[in-house]
Amino acid sequence: MNTRAERHKKEVRQVFDTLAPGYDCAATRFFPFTADRLLDFVRPRPGSRVLDVATGTGVAALAFAQAVRPGGGRVSAIDLSGGMLDRAEANVRKMALDNVDLHEMDAERLDFRADYFHYLVCSYGLFFIPDMAAALREWVRVLQPGGKLAFTCFETTAFQPMLDDFVERLQAFGVQLPEGPFGSKRIASLDHCGALLGAAGLVDIDLECHQTGYHLADENDWWAVVSNTAMRALFDQVPDERKAEFRAQHLAFAAAQKNKDGLWMDVQTRFAAGIKPAGAVS
Secondary structure: OOHHHHHHHHHHHHHHHHHHHHOOOHHHOHHHHHHHHHHHHHOOOOOOEEEEEOOOOOHHHHHHHHHHOOOOOEEEEEEOOHHHHHHHHHHHHHOOOOOEEEEEOOOOOOOOOOOOEEEEEEEOOHHHOOOHHHHHHHHHHOEEEEEEEEEEEEOOOOOOOHHHHHHHHHHHOOOOOOOOOOHHHHOOOHHHHHHHHHHOOOEEEEEEEEEOOEEEOOHHHHHHHHHOOOHHHHHOOOOHHHHHHHHHHHHHHHHOOOEOOEEEEOOEEEEEEEEOOOOOOO
16 A cells, blocks of 8 residues: 555545535635536536546536436546535535435545446546546546546646745745645646546547636635635645734735736636547456
């Protein structure tokens, strides 16, 4: 067992358990916006079986469940975080959907048989997984020949310029950041997305970028984004006695970016998909 990878997964689970109560806040509405765009990108057939990996609060699972419901289609949705799955379950009940199955599960070790799903999707989750290549191979295993795998990740412009200021300020406040690319920067480009899919054995690769951003009212809405996404785990490492100082300085920078429409939050997103070849052996 790779103890470093297992420790990373435990930390990810703890972070998202903490974030779960506020993950669906209005400031982070890019999650459902992206889920709707992912649905248009994949275009699943009614009656199909779909696996949503790293479902979070279930926004993609809900979108796909409504699309495949005619004909008896079902969505299986997995996540490491029990807290996120609790929120997803509440969202499923709110939507009165009866074709979503939720499972607490490791995305690198799926408890599903080979060649089962018609579609597999993962929105903003792949870059949290320690071994992305191994995870993709495992996802391909459970996909039917001819089935489609699709994922999303952030483009380098996403959340800029606030994100760069946030990260640089963390370092100035003594926070030790991971070595090398971390978070969404682990996937460097749209071409990198395609290379990952190709290395996993997929063909007919389709790559697109779409803007799912919007204007926030002000810098306080931006802080709601920081507080309710994985950025919070980094802010929590700022010494307690300096947190107020960090927040004031960073929000002053964010406030300076406002225009007459508010504070623009870029959420340029990469969409990547590929097909499991007919006759592929799992």
